[in-house]
Amino acid sequence: MAPQISPSILSADFARLAEDVALIADAADWVHVDVMDNHFVPNLTLGLPVVEALLKTSALPLDCHLMIEDPDRWAPQYAEAGAGSVTIHAEAAKAPIRTLRTIRAEGARAGLGVNPATPVDGLEDLLGEIDMLLLMTVEPGFGGQRFLDVVLPKVRRARELIKGRDLPVWLQVDGGVSAETIERCADAGADVFVAGSAVYGAQDPAEAVRKLKSQAEAATAGAAW
Numbered sequence: 751m752a753p754q755i756s757p758s759i760l761s762a763d764f765a766r767l768a769e770d771v772a773l774i775a776d777a778a779d780w781v782h783v784d785v786m787d788n789h790f791v792p793n794l795t796l797g798l799p800v801v802e803a804l805l806k807t808s809a810l811p812l813d814c815h816l817m818i819e820d821p822d823r824w825a826p827q828y829a830e831a832g833a834g835s836v837t838i839h840a841e842a843a844k845a846p847i848r849t850l851r852t853i854r855a856e857g858a859r860a861g862l863g864v865n866p867a868t869p870v871d872g873l874e875d876l877l878g879e880i881d882m883l884l885l886m887t888v889e890p891g892f893g894g895q896r897f898l899d900v901v902l903p904k905v906r907r908a909r910e911l912i913k914g915r916d917l918p919v920w921l922q923v924d925g926g927v928s929a930e931t932i933e934r935c936a937d938a939g940a941d942v943f944v945a946g947s948a949v950y951g952a953q954d955p956a957e958a959v960r961k962l963k964s965q966a967e968a969a970t971a972g973a974a975w
């Protein structure tokens with residue numbers, strides 16, 4: 751799949767979310783929405799009412815990343831509301847298979863997220879249940895953190911597992927993705943790139959998205975996977 755960019759609105763201006771989403775509408779593929787509950791992660795952001803409001807104004811599909819303690823309860827509601835993709839965390843879900851199937855049944859893409867220290871070996875049997883595997887490349891909870899290179903071997907391993915099973919599962923990296931790090935991620939096998947501070951911290955967010963995309967395209971074209 752051609753590389754896709756999913757700018758995270760965690761680094762946008764929460765008082766003008768609709769305008770900030772519109773800024774990247776012609777350049778990006780998704781809008782990444784970080785839902786945090788101050789339990790699964792030590793930060794509190796936004797929830798279903800804000801997602802419902804964004805769905806009314808966004809021209810791009812929403813890529814909802816649920817960093818919450820009880821995704822089994824809440825994820826189906828994000829899918830039912832109209833999110834294009836809903837990602838739950840492997841560390842938090844108590845009934846991941848049921849929840850992933852419900853997300854799909856509601857018409858959204860189902861994502862499974864893992865923190866930097868969570869291995870992907872052991873998750874092979876879930877690959878058939880998902881449309882996207884999200885690998886955190888920072889500890890979840892905050893934007894603007896430094897990219898963790900230590901996760902790159904896991905990106906390669908995840909790509910191997912996906913390729914080995916010949917499944918159309920997208921591989922998303924999230925955290926610290928920027929002009930300095932995106933090529934290494936693409937070379938390792940990622941094809942969906944979340945970028946918050948690298949996009950909304952730029953003078954021209956749309957131009958930043960286009961540059962990240964062309965870097966990812968060039969790195970993917972030369973990659974072994």
Ligand SMILES: O=C(CO)[C@@H](O)[C@H](O)COP(=O)(O)O
Nearest residue numbers: 760890891893894926946947
């Ligand atoms: O899920 C998260 C953080 O927990 C991310 O989506 C960040 O919001 C990405 O921000 P940058 O690291 O790109 O600034």
Ligand SMILES: [Fe+2]
Nearest residue numbers: 784815924944
């Ligand atoms: Fe995220």
